[in-house]
Amino acid sequence: MPPTVADITAHLQPLMGDRLQQVQLKDNGIVALTLSLPAVPATERDRLIDRCKKTVLALPEIRDVWVRVNAPAVADPVPTDSRQPVPGVRHIIAVSSGKGGVGKSTVAVNLAVSLADQGFQVGILDADIYGPNVPVMLGMDLAKVAVIKNERGEDVVKPAFNYGVKMLSMAFLIERDQPVTWRGPMLNGMIRQFLYQAAWGTLDYLIVDMPPGTGDAQLTLVQAVPLAGAIIVTTPQNVSLLDARKGLKMFQNLGLPVLGIVENMSYFIPPDRPDRQYDIFGSGGGSKTALELEVPLLGCIPLEIQLREGGDRGVPIVLSHPTSASAQALRQIAQRIAHTV
Ligand SMILES: Nc1ncnc2c1ncn2[C@@H]1O[C@H](COP(=O)(O)OP(=O)(O)O)[C@@H](O)[C@H]1O
Ligand SMILES: [Mg+2]
The missing domain is CATH 3.40.50.300 (P-loop containing nucleotide triphosphate hydrolases)
Structure with missing residues (x-):
């Protein structure tokens, strides 16, 4: 029996928390993940992606994992009125x-x-x-x-x-x-x-x-x-x-x-x-x-x-x-x- 979306989510949640945005189960045992990973260095990002892939691939009848990473949400900038740049x-x-x-x-x-x-x-x-x-x-x-x-x-x-x-x-x-x-x-x-x-x-x-x-x-x-x-x-x-x-x-x-x-x-x-x-x-x-x-x-x-x-x-x-x-x-x-x- 292949895992359900809920099964896969349950395995990834402890690893990713709310950075796991979406889990989709495609045909032929392919899983598509959407992650939200703002402001982490590339090496760290790759490591996380790798861990997610390995975790999902360890489940039965999963043949491949596709990972998409979403860009971070940008916070509202601080009002700059009182903070003019320091010349030089x-x-x-x-x-x-x-x-x-x-x-x-x-x-x-x-x-x-x-x-x-x-x-x-x-x-x-x-x-x-x-x-x-x-x-x-x-x-x-x-x-x-x-x-x-x-x-x-x-x-x-x-x-x-x-x-x-x-x-x-x-x-x-x-x-x-x-x-x-x-x-x-x-x-x-x-x-x-x-x-x-x-x-x-x-x-x-x-x-x-x-x-x-x-x-x-x-x-x-x-x-x-x-x-x-x-x-x-x-x-x-x-x-x-x-x-x-x-x-x-x-x-x-x-x-x-x-x-x-x-x-x-x-x-x-x-x-x-x-x-x-x-x-x-x-x-x-x-x-x-x-x-x-x-x-x-x-x-x-x-x-x-x-x-x-x-x-x-x-x-x-x-x-x-x-x-x-x-x-x-x-x-x-x-x-x-x-x-x-
Ligand atoms: N990695 C470290 N190894 C040894 N002593 C340290 C180290 N980091 C800080 N200290 C010492 O600890 C004390 C507190 O450090 P400090 O930089 O003044 O802290 P803060 O500015 O956060 O109050 C200082 O005496 C400092 O020399
Ligand atoms: Mg100090």
């Missing part, structure tokens, strides 16, 4: 996370340095009002923020510069003992100043280290900055992934492209036992979430002692230990971004 800046990319401490700044900084290393003009805007630590990670002196006159005689903020990256940070404006609750309302004004009254010059990429979470601070920023897209950083833990999903939904609801997910602290290789690998925070969460939410998994970064040390010392790992596993993963993520945006 080509692409603004947000690095975001559902919660703090997952490595958002580490990824932002190493991404910026890698892109600069590839020959791009790069800036980084540290907009994390809760913990603006980009200056430390880039080995920059906090005191050195200068106000200069531009060619029209207006006062503009001059970014700090190190490792080929220009940088402005909320840390320049926030007093250390100022409560975070006071910072929120100031955020919009500060961001606008750092975007539009700063001497960024010509930039291919401006990376924005966003405040963590999906609260007001994030929303204010997303609405103030003309973003090309967002990168979501998460660890493989369930709690962290749950927050990452929320963040992703927020960007998608605003019609902003999510460029992909970066899974940080994916696994730990002990320096004295390089043959071992420990999944400290669980494993595979990032790729599962990426698949489920139909965005690319940009890369997985292992937990490495040198990565933390580099952050504390102000030398990003892509420069201090370029051959380490995490540096390689970070560089690859930068290459993917440069290909996509």
Whole structure:
């Protein structure tokens, strides 16, 4: 007995969820599937198609499977009135996370340095009002923020510069003992100043280290900055992934492209036992979430002692230990971004 459409659907549903749009049973044991696969990389798409085919072909009396993939539905764009482009800046990319401490700044900084290393003009805007630590990670002196006159005689903020990256940070404006609750309302004004009254010059990429979470601070920023897209950083833990999903939904609801997910602290290789690998925070969460939410998994970064040390010392790992596993993963993520945006 050949399977019915309901049988085939039942086999594919656990694999595809609502990405399975239609199942048709043709003559001669041929099954035609229609899938909806928005925004997944080609390799991932091919893998899914392959799995669907294999699953159906394993059923009795099925001779062939045809797969058609439908184009993604495009979300409504965000109104652009308050988000005029920043003159001279080509692409603004947000690095975001559902919660703090997952490595958002580490990824932002190493991404910026890698892109600069590839020959791009790069800036980084540290907009994390809760913990603006980009200056430390880039080995920059906090005191050195200068106000200069531009060619029209207006006062503009001059970014700090190190490792080929220009940088402005909320840390320049926030007093250390100022409560975070006071910072929120100031955020919009500060961001606008750092975007539009700063001497960024010509930039291919401006990376924005966003405040963590999906609260007001994030929303204010997303609405103030003309973003090309967002990168979501998460660890493989369930709690962290749950927050990452929320963040992703927020960007998608605003019609902003999510460029992909970066899974940080994916696994730990002990320096004295390089043959071992420990999944400290669980494993595979990032790729599962990426698949489920139909965005690319940009890369997985292992937990490495040198990565933390580099952050504390102000030398990003892509420069201090370029051959380490995490540096390689970070560089690859930068290459993917440069290909996509
Ligand atoms: N893959 C990693 N391996 C080792 N340490 C890491 C890794 N990612 C981040 N860290 C460290 O964890 C801490 C938090 O990272 P950070 O980038 O500041 O997170 P966030 O910006 O999300 O709060 C920092 O001390 C950083 O050096
Ligand atoms: Mg940070």
